[in-house]
Amino acid sequence: MIIIGAGGHGLSLAYHLKEKGISEVTIIESHRVGYGSSGRNASRYRYHFYNKDNVRFALDGINYLKRIKNKLKYNPFIYTTGYLWLLDERNKELFKSLDSMWKSFGIGGKFMDCSNFGFLKREGECYFAPQDGAFHHDYILYSLFEEIKDSYNILYDQVDRIQISSGKVKGVRLSSGKFIQGDVIVTAGAWSGKLLQNAGINVPIEPEKREIFITEDLKFRVKPLVIDLSSGVYFSHTLKGEIIGGIDLEYPRGFSDFSISLSSLLKFRMYVANLVKGAEGIGILRGWSGYYEMTPDHSHIMGYSENWPEGLYIDSGYSGHGMMFSPYSGKIMADLVADNRKSEFIDIFSPSRFESGKTIDEKMVI
Numbered sequence: 605m606i607i608i609g610a611g612g613h614g615l616s617l618a619y620h621l622k623e624k625g626i627s628e629v630t631i632i633e634s635h636r637v638g639y640g641s642s643g644r645n646a647s648r649y650r651y652h653f654y655n656k657d658n659v660r661f662a663l664d665g666i667n668y669l670k671r672i673k674n675k676l677k678y679n680p681f682i683y684t685t686g687y688l689w690l691l692d693e694r695n696k697e698l699f700k701s702l703d704s705m706w707k708s709f710g711i712g713g714k715f716m717d718c719s720n721f722g723f724l725k726r727e728g729e730c731y732f733a734p735q736d737g738a739f740h741h742d743y744i745l746y747s748l749f750e751e752i753k754d755s756y757n758i759l760y761d762q763v764d765r766i767q768i769s770s771g772k773v774k775g776v777r778l779s780s781g782k783f784i785q786g787d788v789i790v791t792a793g794a795w796s797g798k799l800l801q802n803a804g805i806n807v808p809i810e811p812e813k814r815e816i817f818i819t820e821d822l823k824f825r826v827k828p829l830v831i832d833l834s835s836g837v838y839f840s841h842t843l844k845g846e847i848i849g850g851i852d853l854e855y856p857r858g859f860s861d862f863s864i865s866l867s868s869l870l871k872f873r874m875y876v877a878n879l880v881k882g883a884e885g886i887g888i889l890r891g892w893s894g895y896y897e898m899t900p901d902h903s904h905i906m907g908y909s910e911n912w913p914e915g916l917y918i919d920s921g922y923s924g925h926g927m928m929f930s931p932y933s934g935k936i937m938a939d940l941v942a943d944n945r946k947s948e949f950i951d952i953f954s955p956s957r958f959e960s961g962k963t964i965d966e967k968m969v970i
């Protein structure tokens with residue numbers, strides 16, 4: 605078996621295949637472990653999605669993340685912070701209906717006056733979801749890598765083409781000219797759509813650049829992940845007490861460099877200073893960017909399509925909320941490719957949904 609991409613999803617799949625005793629696995633990574641979004645994210649987890657299927661996936665996925673924690677070599681520091689939405693007139697009704705849906709899953713939150721959160725310079729109505737939280741993505745990646753590195757071949761090379769013949773996947777051709785034979789699982793994040801397009805398969809996954817920043821520390825003033833729906837800014841704290849977050853600007857689709865812009869940095873800093881007591885004049889320590897791997901309905905794509913060549917699978921397109929799901933998706937995908945055991949989520953999140961019209965419309969991309 606060939607896994608394309610050594611991000612959270614590729615490594616988790618490898619980890620679960622190893623647990624099953626599968627021996628012939630090659631992982632191909634064009635740059636380095638965690639080069640994609642898995643090394644560039646904000647490390648937050650949440651149950652609170654707009655679409656019920658994503659809520660159900662999150663309930664199982666986060667439960668799995670919390671369970672696997674004890675098996676990982678390094679502590680991923682999972683901790684509960686809650687998510688706090690700063691509401692405005694346009695979204696109060698939406699949150700009322702979301703709250704009743706979330707309550708039906710046992711994850712209801714609370715409408716509160718924002719002044720209950722002493723660190724905020726904002727009055728008005730807030731919605732607090734106490735169940736959500738944070739973890740540390742690097743320690744998940746490092747743990748998964750450590751578990752598989754001596755069992756599986758990791759090739760640092762680029763897959764140029766997935767080769768298909770007579771309705772079956774034959775293997776992959778690498779930039780170095782090498783050909784590797786085997787079934788193929790695409791876990792190439794934002795690059796997955798482009799890679800499959802080269803093989804004549806249309807999977808709608810597009811990169812959307814996002815920037816993210818870390819400030820000087822404010823030593824534990826801010827705990828929840830704050831999402832200000834009117835400005836699009838979101839932030840929480842790190843375990844050091846720094847503020848980490850970003851801002852939802854009009855980012856163009858497509859590949860670009862992993863730079864950050866001074867104007868977004870200044871906007872982020874201004875919003876944080878305007879919202880958080882004591883953050884006036886705060887310094888930005890660092891910033892970076894990565895891609896959200898966007899699908900048309902903003903939900904991920906996993907499994908295979910009946911119309912695809914035999915031996916081709918995908919687990920990708922998490923549209924900006926995929927790190928938290930990587931342990932769970934790797935388990936589901938390993939059950940599928942190694943044991944032909946199909947979780948109900950394989951049908952729900954199948955790539956075929958874009959032809960059948962059974963899309964999973966997700967409006968809460970943070």
Ligand SMILES: Cc1cc2nc3c(=O)[nH]c(=O)nc-3n(C[C@H](O)[C@H](O)[C@H](O)COP(=O)(O)OP(=O)(O)OC[C@H]3O[C@@H](n4cnc5c(N)ncnc54)[C@H](O)[C@@H]3O)c2cc1C
Binds near residue numbers: 638639
């Ligand atoms: C700024 C930002 C904040 C985020 N915040 C959160 C968050 O708080 N919580 C959360 O759960 N998620 C978050 N995400 C999303 C999350 O990071 C991604 O959904 C997740 O990491 C995707 O993992 P992946 O393994 O699918 O892809 P990636 O981590 O992108 O891995 C894909 C890998 O494939 C490799 N590759 C690509 N093409 C080829 C090729 N042709 N040949 C060989 N290798 C190839 C790449 O080099 C890369 O290493 C955030 C993302 C960003 C950018």
